[in-house]
Amino acid sequence: MAGSQQKSWLTDTLESLPSIVFLVAWRGGGDIAFAGWLGAASALALLLGFRFYRMPFNPILLGINLHLAAITPLIVASFHLGVTDLARLLLRSSESGVLISVFLTGCLLTLFSGRGFVGDATMPRRLRLQFSASLLAVTAALIPWSFAHAGQTLVSLAVPFMILFALRRFLIARWHDKAGGNSSAFAGLAMPAGETH
Known part of the structure; x- marks a missing residue:
């Protein structure tokens, strides 16, 4: 049981890394767009890595990482496609x-x-x-x-x-x-x- 708990703690820590990367890049005075893309890339890499190695996802962290992976590309795509109202809504509620x-x-x-x-x-x-x-x-x-x-x-x-x-x-x-x-x-x-x- 202790080994299972240690493994769960380790995987939870790994799954938290994209959020940490995003927050450090954003709160460290960096550009929000850069922080968003960095968070999206980190989240996508982690999701693919966990899937490839068949590692179990923490369901809450999975939702957070899916959000990180999707929100910045969605906002940028909406602006480029001219759907500015949607882009601003996504930005406000991101x-x-x-x-x-x-x-x-x-x-x-x-x-x-x-x-x-x-x-x-x-x-x-x-x-x-x-x-x-x-x-x-x-x-x-x-x-x-x-x-x-x-x-x-x-x-x-x-x-x-x-x-x-x-x-x-x-x-x-x-x-x-x-x-x-x-x-x-x-x-x-x-x-x-x-x-x-």
């Missing part, structure tokens, strides 16, 4: 819009992935759907909060994602604790009377 990307990614994962939005294939299907739906509901509730606090990155994004990451960890831990308890109970029933470990 920060808080990441939660919309996470929500849409979560919907697709819940419907079509064996791991669901909660990201755990070991759960029974009904429980996986229930936990994924809970995550989706919380994500949906956090979208208007994020837009209401747009421009305040700590409040609009950091707080919502802290909630989502903590909730996902809690749901997975709850399932594994329950599954472990059931396994111990079955082992105890199968143990001959008087035999202990």
